[in-house]
Amino acid sequence: MVGVRWLVVAAAHAAIAAVGPGRIRDALSGTTIDHDGLTARDSSDTNANNTKPLRCLQVTSPMLTPDGMFVDDDIVDPRPFGYSPKSHTQILMEHSFGFSYGLPFVAEYKAPKLDFNRVILNLTVVSQGRQFDRLATMFLGDVEVWRTSTAEPKAAPGIVWTSWKDMTHYLSLWKEPQKLIFDLGNLIDDKYTGRYNATLTAIFVREKGIELPPPGPADLIVPFSGRRSASNFSSTFTYPDSKAESQITLPQNIHRAVVSIAANGQLDEEFWWSNVPDEGTHTFPNATLPGLSSFREIRLRIDGHLVGLSWPMPVIFTGGISPPLHRPIVGLQAFDIREQEIDITPWAGLICDGKPHNFSMEVVGQNEQVVPRYWVLSAKIFVWYGAKRTVTEGSTPHVCLTKLNYVSGVEVKENEYLRYNQTVSRKLIVKSEVRRNDYEKFYDVKWTQEFSMGNAGLVARQGDGQMVWALYRGEDKAEEDRWNYYQSTWKYPVQVSYLAGSDPVNTITLDANLTQGEQRNVSGEAVFPTGIESWRWKLKGRAKLGIVSTNTQRSGRGFFYQRNGGKESGGFGDMMQTYELGGQWFRGDEPTSDPDDPVLYRREIWVANETTTYDKQSVWMAPAEYPVSVAEAKEAVPGSGFEFAPALAKGMGGGSNHFYKGTLGRP
Ligand SMILES: *[C@@H]1O[C@H](CO)[C@@H](O)[C@H](O)[C@H]1NC(C)=O
Ligand SMILES: *[C@@H]1O[C@H](CO)[C@@H](O)[C@H](O)[C@H]1NC(C)=O
Ligand SMILES: *[C@@H]1O[C@H](CO)[C@@H](O)[C@H](O)[C@H]1NC(C)=O
Ligand SMILES: *[C@@H]1O[C@H](CO)[C@@H](O)[C@H](O)[C@H]1NC(C)=O
Ligand SMILES: *[C@@H]1O[C@H](CO)[C@@H](O)[C@H](O)[C@H]1NC(C)=O
Ligand SMILES: *[C@@H]1O[C@H](CO)[C@@H](O)[C@H](O)[C@H]1NC(C)=O
Ligand SMILES: *[C@@H]1O[C@H](CO)[C@@H](O)[C@H](O)[C@H]1NC(C)=O
Ligand SMILES: *[C@@H]1O[C@H](CO)[C@@H](O)[C@H](O)[C@H]1NC(C)=O
Ligand SMILES: *[C@@H]1O[C@H](CO)[C@@H](O)[C@H](O)[C@H]1NC(C)=O
Ligand SMILES: *[C@@H]1O[C@H](CO)[C@@H](O)[C@H](O)[C@H]1NC(C)=O
Helix, strand or coil, rough: CECCCCCCCCCCCHHHHCCCCCCECCCCCEECCCCCCCCCCCCHHHHCCCCCCEEEECCCCCCCECEEEEEEEEEEEHHHCCCCCCCEEEEEEEECCCCCCCCCEEEEEEECCCCCCEEEEEEEEEEEECCCCEEEEEEEHHHEEEECCCCCCCCCCCCEEEEEEEEEHHHHHCCCCCCEEEEECCCCCCCCCCEEEEEHHHEEECCCCCCCCCCCCCCCEEEEECCHHCCCCCCCCCCCCCCCCEEEEEECCCEECCCCCEEEECCHHHHHHHHHHHHHHCCCCCCCCCCCCCCEEEEEEEEEEHHHHHHHCCCCEEEEEHHHHHHHEEECCCCCEEEEEEECCHHHHHHCCCEEEEEEEECCCCCCCCCCCCCEEEEEEEEECCCCCCCEEEEECEEECCCCCCCCEEECCCEEEEEEEEEEEEEEEEEEEEECCCCCEEEEEEEEEEEEEEEEEEEEHCCCCEEEEEEEEEEEEEECCCCCEEEEEEEEEEEEEEEEEEECCEEEEEEEEEEEEEEEEEECCCCCCHHHHHHHHHCCCCCCCEEEEEEEEEEEEEEEEEEHCCCCEEEEEEEEEEEEEEEEEEECCCCCCCCCCCCCEEEEEEEEECCCEEEEEEEECCCCEEEEECCCHHHHHHCCCCCCCCHHHCCCCCCCCCHHHCCCCCC
């Protein structure tokens, strides 16, 4: 979970025995780098008068609670239109994660008496000391409901963060007793002292007079996981060590079914998007670079039939590349990793026979080879029922999948540099006819997915320097009789450059630039919340936000150092991020183009050396804009866009940025 590219092999989830606490082996030179937060002497220690923990955050959409609209632990709209539903608050977990590998928190959950129709969670974590970032998963029984990770702590007064999650799509689980399992593997020793003290609170809400858009929460949620809750363990598959496979029997009266896949890489696979083509892994005789290209595909099969694909988002955790890039603003999705939705309704004819079916997943890279250790996988099936005691019928789906057209250009100058570019695209169409037996007719149902990647990079200096310029994009569509009932398009641009070295004072220096974005447009019957749920109350009786768009970008630079034989490490850096939640408004079936159509939420935040220098939030129709802290120090921050290190580009025989030209436009 931690640190620079392949400099880093850090403890994460289940891998602990292989790695050991807090040791990061530099695979290239054999030196050991402590790269676990900036505790020894970080920039904020010069501000020794801090009495409050540093508040870490992921920039995301606000959450409507009965107490108002929240961002982190701040109210940005106290009482939107007198919203005051009945609610019930319940603490689900208060737990200190110390020596917690293989020892998740386990509790029995019972639903409150309130007849609730909305569930939101507040996860608040405090930590002080030194510690790596850790991956965490939350399960209700065998169903994973939240995959998150931690910020890296620092010396007292430490850090705190509050992460909200709308859990309404799991409503059917929350209505029943459950075994709640929260797994956050952590280790404590003399040096790594940061425990993660976590409080998880659920707020159950009874909202009245708000029309929920279809499809509403699923009637049934079936786990496709390791199913270990009975022994008090979390149920992810550690792939490929364990096969991601499960025999699952589904109800026979399925109206619609959607599989969602949670997936992220660890160890050599954590930074898969910067792994190099296999042809270049031996550029430096003393160091093998992680390979299999920067293309990854997760394939979902039922009884061996390919039913859908997932291309993951390049999530960069808080120790990733360089820790100063992630404090206090953590990376995109670091606190809430999104899951790909795959509509499997076209397979109703196969899965509604009342018999067990073989659900399986695989993760592949270049040449369709299975990835090395390891990916953390789990999935579940959201089911909406048709009429009772009916059996849904369907034709054998017609599947059309384009061949993998991965192409790479690789230029190796042995022991000097590796320059590469890669493209790949993919299209999947699944079509069939389905008859729910409460209807006479067969409907044409269709699931379409399109993906593409462009990814160019340069590795030099024995692997101590790398630049990556990448864009991943995709589109998913579910149709019934040509009616597009779900559509999602996304773009994940990422540009990284880093250069490790040393100078007379520091045994290690690490300069890194990062620009990363996430853009998403969602329309129709999405399973997961889009962020507008918090506005439904305000949107009553108004035009409809037919396409929900989120668009965020973060850009910054971090400098990390280590001196005195590793006893002292620290760093500084800056980061700016913009975030917008809005989209396309519709009146009836017609898109409107009224310039006054509102953006629901907008935030711009700048931090330098862990101090927020500018933070402006606008909440649609809140009494005012909420500048949480505004300073005029913006100019001090280099801001979006960066140049690649000249030192890296030197000797490349060509302009410094030449290598990506023609492959990708600026994202
Ligand atoms: C810390 O507080 C003391 C007393 O208020 C003050 O003199 C000193 O300048 C402060 N130090 C910093 C780094 O802010
Ligand atoms: C979230 O949970 C924390 C920890 O219990 C609590 O201190 C905080 O007040 C909660 N925030 C809200 C807005 O309820
Ligand atoms: C975390 O919990 C432990 C055990 O209850 C406690 O000793 C420690 O002081 C707590 N740490 C923080 C930062 O609250
Ligand atoms: C699981 O945890 C619960 C609650 O801590 C405990 O009562 C139960 O005995 C445990 N079951 C197993 C199989 O370890
Ligand atoms: C590779 O490793 C050998 C043996 O440790 C060492 O002598 C040599 O200098 C290294 N080469 C480079 C380019 O670092
Ligand atoms: C399930 O499907 C996968 C993928 O086709 C296959 O490798 C595996 O052998 C199957 N398992 C069983 C028990 O049939
Ligand atoms: C890709 O890399 C190859 C080898 O370096 C190079 O010849 C080619 O021009 C590059 N293609 C693009 C589009 O940059
Ligand atoms: C989302 O929609 C907007 C407006 O139509 C468009 O400009 C943008 O490119 C779309 N983004 C994605 C990721 O498709
Ligand atoms: C952050 O700290 C570094 C090192 O002390 C300093 O050079 C830099 O100017 C600081 N940045 C800002 C924006 O204050
Ligand atoms: C980071 O960006 C700055 C400003 O554009 C540039 O001077 C520096 O060389 C870059 N560092 C790396 C490692 O690319």
